[in-house]
Amino acid sequence: MAKIKGHITIKTENCKGCDLCVEECPQDSLELSSSLNSAGYPYAVLIQDNCTGCTNCALVCPEAIITVFREGKKKPIAVISNVTENMTVEVNQ
Numbered sequence: 001m002a003k004i005k006g007h008i009t010i011k012t013e014n015c016k017g018c019d020l021c022v023e024e025c026p027q028d029s030l031e032l033s034s035s036l037n038s039a040g041y042p043y044a045v046l047i048q049d050n051c052t053g054c055t056n057c058a059l060v061c062p063e064a065i066i067t068v069f070r071e072g073k074k075k076p077i078a079v080i081s082n083v084t085e086n087m088t089v090e091v092n093q
Ligand code: SF4
Pocket: 006, 007, 008, 024, 025, 026, 027, 028, 029, 030, 050, 051, 052, 053, 054, 055, 056, 057, 058, 068
């Protein structure tokens, strides 16, 4: 079976550099930047074009700033929002 191709977007300005997404990515697609965002944190960046859209990174991100897409799907696969009040997790298959 062909491997699923995915992509993510990260709101890097809101990243706290906690490294959780980097640790949980099974593809080793993520790394923390060597530069800092305006809040003074290193931020997560996609370093390889091998994301499968597995959603791990979005699900572990405490800041809910990662959105996951899969090729061929119009809607994002995973959008996590409103973590400070009632956490909303939207996972579309
Ligand atoms: S969706 Fe999965 S494969 Fe893609 S960057 Fe996130 S953890 Fe890695």
